[in-house]
Amino acid sequence: xxxxxxxxxxxxxxxxxxxxxxxxxxxxxxxxxxxxxxxxxxxxxxxxxxxxxxxxxxxxxxxxxxxxxxxxxxxxxxxxxxxxxxxxxxxxxxxxxxxxxxxxxxxxxxxxxxxx
Amino acid sequence: xxxxxxxxxxxxxxxxxxxxxxxxxxxxxxxxxxxxxxxxxxxxxxxxxxxxxxxxxxxxxxxxxxxxxxxxxxxxxxxxxxxxxxxxxxxxxxxxxxxxxxxxxxxxxxxxxxxxxxxxxxxxxxxxxxxxxxxxxxxxxxxxxxxxxxxxxxxxxxxxxxxxxxxxxxxxx
Numbered sequence: 001x002x003x004x005x006x007x008x009x010x011x012x013x014x015x016x017x018x019x020x021x022x023x024x025x026x027x028x029x030x031x032x033x034x035x036x037x038x039x040x041x042x043x044x045x046x047x048x049x050x051x052x053x054x055x056x057x058x059x060x061x062x063x064x065x066x067x068x069x070x071x072x073x074x075x076x077x078x079x080x081x082x083x084x085x086x087x088x089x090x091x092x093x094x095x096x097x098x099x100x101x102x103x104x105x106x107x108x109x110x111x112x113x114x115x116x
Numbered sequence: 117x118x119x120x121x122x123x124x125x126x127x128x129x130x131x132x133x134x135x136x137x138x139x140x141x142x143x144x145x146x147x148x149x150x151x152x153x154x155x156x157x158x159x160x161x162x163x164x165x166x167x168x169x170x171x172x173x174x175x176x177x178x179x180x181x182x183x184x185x186x187x188x189x190x191x192x193x194x195x196x197x198x199x200x201x202x203x204x205x206x207x208x209x210x211x212x213x214x215x216x217x218x219x220x221x222x223x224x225x226x227x228x229x230x231x232x233x234x235x236x237x238x239x240x241x242x243x244x245x246x247x248x249x250x251x252x253x254x255x256x257x258x259x260x261x262x263x264x265x266x267x268x269x270x271x272x273x274x275x276x277x278x279x280x281x282x283x284x285x286x287x288x289x
Binding site for chain 2: 005006007010011012013014015017018019020021022023024025026028029030031032034035037038039041042045048049052053055056059069070072073075076078079080082083084085086087088089090091093094095096097098100101105106107108109
């Protein structure tokens with residue numbers, strides 16, 4: 001009970017792992033391409049949560065180890081990951097529109113042009 | 117200032133995120149999935165606030181919940197959803213998928229229980245500082261701006277993504 005009421009960095013890491021798992025299940029099992037892309041967003045968010053939680057942990061480290069109030073590298077990385085997610089969503093949805101124009105479906109099992 | 121009722125807000129927000137994530141991967145209608153994802157993203161912005169990261173929380177709300185999800189909703193409107201709702205939602209590999217996810221979850225559980233000493237347990241009470249200024253110093257500052265070059269590369273990435281999205285979505289170039 002004590003460990004449940006005392007929120008440590010590990011709690012955030014476990015939450016990130018759970019979100020990552022949900023995203024992986026969505027990517028592996030859904031057939032709608034839009035929902036697969038949303039599951040990828042879930043995965044990226046889980047990574048971001050880990051980065052920010054560990055950044056806060058790192059702020060509490062002593063300064064000679066590189067910690068301290070200015071040690072916000074995890075948050076900067078989270079911002080880069082968000083940039084990446086925006087680029088990925090734009091290009092992925094563009095590909096999805098081109099695919100829908102050609103095949104009139106968003107079923108991911110129909111995406112087999114490069115299969116052999 | 118120390119945060120108040122941290123466990124309550126942590127469990128509230130994480131329950132919102134988990135339920136939102138489950139709804140994202142189980143709903144038939146893609147619009148419902150998008151709404152659940154927006155809820156989860158807003159709850160995650162709250163968690164960022166709990167972690168003393170107000171800048172990342174603002175970016176999360178503006179860029180994710182505001183920008184990327186609007187893009188998703190636009191595309192859902194462009195493609196016809198009536199037919200996809202009637203189709204089978206999960207593919208034939210769903211058993212394999214669940215098994216793979218269970219293996220990954222077992223790996224996570226094993227790592228978190230066996231290697232407990234590896235992971236930080238310590239409580240950090242760090243007062244609110246100048247978070248936005250510190251992030252900006254890391255990104256832009258002349259002397260300690262470690263990530264200035266990466267920032268420029270990120271802008272190049274966004275340019276490539278813009279051109280790529282236009283080329284992909286255009287009917288004939």
